Amino acid sequence: MAEFDVDLFVIGGGSGGVRAARIAANYGAKVMVAEEYRMGGTCVIRGCVPKKLFVIGSHVHQEIEDAAGFGWSIGQVSFDWATLVANKDKEIARLEAAYTTNVEKSGAKIVKTRAVLEDAHTLRLATGEKVTAKYILIATGGAPNHGPIVPGIEHVMSSNEAFHLNELPKRIVIQGGGYIALEFAGIFAGYGSDVTVVYRGDNILRGFDEDVRKHVRAEMEKRGITIITGCTVAKVDRHGKDYTTHLSSGSSIASDQVMFAIGRHPNVANLGLETAGVAINPANGGIQVDGWSKTSVDNIYAVGDVTHRTNLTPVAIREGHAFADTVFGKRPVQVDHATIPTAVFSQPEVGTVGLTEEEARAQYSHVDIYKTDFRPIKATMSGRDTRVLMKLVVDGASDRVLGCHIVGDCAAEITQAVAIAVKMKATKADFDATVALHPTASEELVTMRTPSARHVRQAAE
Structure with missing residues (x-):
């Protein structure tokens, strides 16, 4: 008779938990996933994906306005919020079904209920059932934080x-x-x-x-x-x-x-963490973990926003995969949380990777800044008053590109590609040696030759 009901019990059916469950199951582990709300977690259900769909739709009116400068005459247009929400809901339902299917195809079992720790190896489901697990992964994510309570x-x-x-x-x-x-x-x-x-x-x-x-x-x-x-x-x-x-x-x-x-806070309440001996990080309120995502209890791990390390979906996915590789694949993998690209889908869009100018100046004695601020080609015809910002932060001693910061259309798409170079520790000379792709906004990243600022910190006497 098996010592435990399952090899791995995952609390949370979001991006990090799902990835860990699937990879562990692929390694032959018997896996169970508990999700009390909807499979897909914050990103799919009420975060990145619906947000991006709303962002894309919100660009349309501006595109219509800009079209006049290119010869288009567009008549009366109308917008229906209810249609947007309904179509978004259909897409989210499709993605939720895909998440569910992919987990089940891997061989893992999904239970649509809440799970609470009773001890280091035992979980109590809201249905009253108890499940024992050799390993437990907590991937419950985070939730909006309204901060100090104010009247109203x-x-x-x-x-x-x-x-x-x-x-x-x-x-x-x-x-x-x-x-x-x-x-x-x-x-x-x-x-x-x-x-x-x-x-x-x-x-x-x-x-x-x-x-x-x-x-x-x-x-x-x-x-x-x-x-x-x-x-x-x-x-x-x-x-x-x-x-x-x-x-x-x-x-x-x-x-x-x-x-x-x-802001958002980690979903750590009422999970039985204290009962099982799982420690909270006093610095950020998330579950305290080491570089392997292991908690204060040897067989219990945590990934994603519940740890409050780097609250980004791709990071949760990477952490979940690394956990499964390490524990069930016997291929020890630690996630490198340095030089992670990120985007803000504001309008205008922001894409950034690496150090800011302020961070670089605090860490390096010689920092060169290459910066350009220009009117994009589209605006020359549309007449829109908008400008693009591109900035490279460079270590003046080694010539290594420490950071890249972009504000403008497609900033996130450009930054994803540039992040590879920054992660590989490319130098400014490498950027300069790259032939420009014309006409694009991103060609500015390989054509800036003269520093716009140079910061050299004098050695203390």
């Missing part, structure tokens, strides 16, 4: 609810200055909403390169989005269908919806 918080929605609104708000206030806040600001503005962004810091996109932060803000404001910084929401009042958002500055804003996008 019950009137505030998160990004989760934004995907299911019955109608497009004519006016919306969004608190936050990161990925989600700015992406939804662009989405709603693109569909015609009057958007106000409120952020407590001195500028949006904290942690990004300073030039990127300034450029994105200027471009968003050109597009009619109001950005208020150095301020927070103090109170939200409801008057029938309308809301009044009171700010810490003493001013107030009327709107049809109020959304908070000020």
Whole structure:
């Protein structure tokens, strides 16, 4: 009789958990996955995928406006929010079914219920059943965090609810200055909403390169989005269908919806972690893990946003795969969390990989900056007032490209390719030796020859 019911029990059917389950099953492990909501997790159901679909749709009105400069005369157009939401729901349902099918094809079993740890090897399902597992993987992701409770918080929605609104708000206030806040600001503005962004810091996109932060803000404001910084929401009042958002500055804003996008917290509550002896990282509130994604309990691992390391879907997938390779494939793999490319699907779009100028100057004694800010070719015909930013951060001593930062159309697509070069430690000379692909915006990355700034830190006497 087997010592355990399964070799691996995965809590969470999102990207990281699904990848780990499939790979482990391919190695011959007996695997069970518990998901209490919908297979696919945050990214597929209420994150990256529906967000990107909304972003793509929100570009259409601008494309129609730009078409006039290219000779197109387009008559009256209309937009129906309900159709967008319904078609998005169909696509998400298709992807959810694909996730389910792929897990089951691998031989893993899915149980649509909540699972809670009773000890290091035992899980109790909401159905009352108990399952024992040799290894347990926690991949429960994260959830929106509304931060300090303010009066009227019950009137505030998160990004989760934004995907299911019955109608497009004519006016919306969004608190936050990161990925989600700015992406939804662009989405709603693109569909015609009057958007106000409120952020407590001195500028949006904290942690990004300073030039990127300034450029994105200027471009968003050109597009009619109001950005208020150095301020927070103090109170939200409801008057029938309308809301009044009171700010810490003493001013107030009327709107049809109020959304908070000020961060996410790991889903660690009510999982039985304490009972099983799984430690929480006091620095970030996520499950504490080592470089192998192992928790404080030898047979229990955690991957993805629940660890609060690098909260990006591809990272969760990589961590889940590495876990399965290490534990079940006997091929030890550690995930390198350095030089991970990322994108903000704001409008304009941001793509970045590697160090910011500020980070590089703190770590290296000689830093060269190559930067260009130009009007894209499309804008010369459309007449739109917009500019593209491209920036390379280079170690002046070794000539290695430490970072690349792009703001403009297709920034994410360009950055994915450039990330390969940065990961391979390409030098500025390697970029210079690459023949430009003309006419493109990205050719600027291989044609910038003169540093726009040079920072040399003097050695201490």
